Amino acid sequence: MKNKVLVTGGAGYIGSHTCIALHEAGYEMVVYDNLSNSSVEAINRVSALIDRPIDFIQGDIRDKKRLNQVFDEHKFFGVIHFAGLKAVGESVAKPLMYYDNNVSGSITLLEVMMAHQVDNLIFSSSATVYGDPKTLPIDETAPRSCTNPYGQSKLMIEHMLEDLATAYPSLNLISLRYFNPVGAHPSGQIGEDPNDIPNNLMPYISQVAVGKLERLSIFGDDYPTVDGTGVRDFIHVTDLAQGHVAALNYLQQHASSNSSSDAAGSVGFLPINLGTGKGTSVLDLVAAFTKVSKQPIPYQFAARRAGDIASCYASADKAKELLGWEAKLSITEMCQDTWRWQSKNPNGYA
Numbered sequence: 001m002k003n004k005v006l007v008t009g010g011a012g013y014i015g016s017h018t019c020i021a022l023h024e025a026g027y028e029m030v031v032y033d034n035l036s037n038s039s040v041e042a043i044n045r046v047s048a049l050i051d052r053p054i055d056f057i058q059g060d061i062r063d064k065k066r067l068n069q070v071f072d073e074h075k076f077f078g079v080i081h082f083a084g085l086k087a088v089g090e091s092v093a094k095p096l097m098y099y100d101n102n103v104s105g106s107i108t109l110l111e112v113m114m115a116h117q118v119d120n121l122i123f124s125s126s127a128t129v130y131g132d133p134k135t136l137p138i139d140e141t142a143p144r145s146c147t148n149p150y151g152q153s154k155l156m157i158e159h160m161l162e163d164l165a166t167a168y169p170s171l172n173l174i175s176l177r178y179f180n181p182v183g184a185h186p187s188g189q190i191g192e193d194p195n196d197i198p199n200n201l202m203p204y205i206s207q208v209a210v211g212k213l214e215r216l217s218i219f220g221d222d223y224p225t226v227d228g229t230g231v232r233d234f235i236h237v238t239d240l241a242q243g244h245v246a247a248l249n250y251l252q253q254h255a256s257s258n259s260s261s262d263a264a265g266s267v268g269f270l271p272i273n274l275g276t277g278k279g280t281s282v283l284d285l286v287a288a289f290t291k292v293s294k295q296p297i298p299y300q301f302a303a304r305r306a307g308d309i310a311s312c313y314a315s316a317d318k319a320k321e322l323l324g325w326e327a328k329l330s331i332t333e334m335c336q337d338t339w340r341w342q343s344k345n346p347n348g349y350a
């Protein structure tokens, strides 16, 4: 079926929001997730929001037998591949776990896709593949390098996809490089639900605001930025979800697929940034969140975090040009939706 996609990792933060956007755009989906970093409650809530059951399979992307069964049962136009582990610090402590889960898992998925003549893939890559950028904004031609196993796993998968696209010209492989996803669905029903203490800034801020954490440590006040704190390209997760729909629409129009007869041509390997193109400092985000939540957010300055860079923001031109997509939501809206989710669900999905 030309409008049916497999969504690996679809129970997770970005995947769950993307399922809603896919449904609204008229796509059918099967969610495949081992729930290693998510909850079936996210699936239940997405079902309630779209008012229909989700076809959900609990499974691991490294389980070739199970994946083969799923591909035998369903005729997919393509795969949106979110499944992966994403904690940078954990990847430094447990590198093999990251290479096995992310790289071996992607190899297994690609093998099964190819065995079933499913040629279309949208892969969750990351701005982390750009390492410490030499120039800003970062466009897709910037050199790539990574300093931690998580980033390496994304870079290895990108290299694998490039090699595959060279070897098999019928493949259409879009690598979406996300900048810093934040925010939540405007209903406040789904959002980011980190295990333990959050590593990332926005969930940390929101847990301080709701009183779960005492104070934020701001890692570094002496970066060469507007106020000395790190600058990032925060992007609303619902904008990001729309970016996946735009990429899928692009594949529908441009991909030559064995599973579609009215094909137009082959895409090969296509990396595309998903960001807003704007940088916001840590202090600016704290100020915006304080204003929206009307809660105090105590903070202290601490040493720089190892591996952090000063500034990182996207050139979003290629996404606009090729996909006709651009981010629409502001930092205020990112904070409002995060706060609605956090204050309605102080313990996440638990």
Ligand code: NAD
Pocket (backbone or CB within 6 Å): 008, 009, 010, 011, 012, 013, 014, 015, 032, 033, 034, 035, 036, 037, 038, 039, 059, 060, 061, 062, 081, 082, 083, 084, 085, 086, 101, 105, 124, 125, 126, 127, 178, 179, 180, 181
């Ligand atoms: P997430 O952890 O919320 O979602 C990932 C999902 O994949 C989870 O539901 C998890 O249970 C599932 N999963 C993990 N390993 C699996 C496996 N072996 N088999 C089946 N399912 C598995 O993370 P997210 O923030 O939604 O990120 C989605 C993707 O985007 C990841 O690949 C991540 O690396 C990438 N990404 C995330 C960010 C970010 O800041 N959130 C930024 C850039 C890229």
Ligand code: WQD
Pocket (backbone or CB within 6 Å): 086, 088, 125, 126, 127, 128, 179, 180, 181, 199, 200, 201, 202, 204, 216, 217, 218, 219, 220, 229, 230, 231, 232, 282, 305, 308
């Ligand atoms: C943002 C800024 C911190 C927490 C990470 C991954 C990247 C991608 C997105 C997946 C930095 C500062 C943070 C805190 C702070 N994920 N900060 N106090 O590091 O840009 O990117 O998530 O692909 O790969 O590396 O995001 O939210 O962790 O940090 O001061 O408690 O906030 O120093 O300047 P980052 P982040």
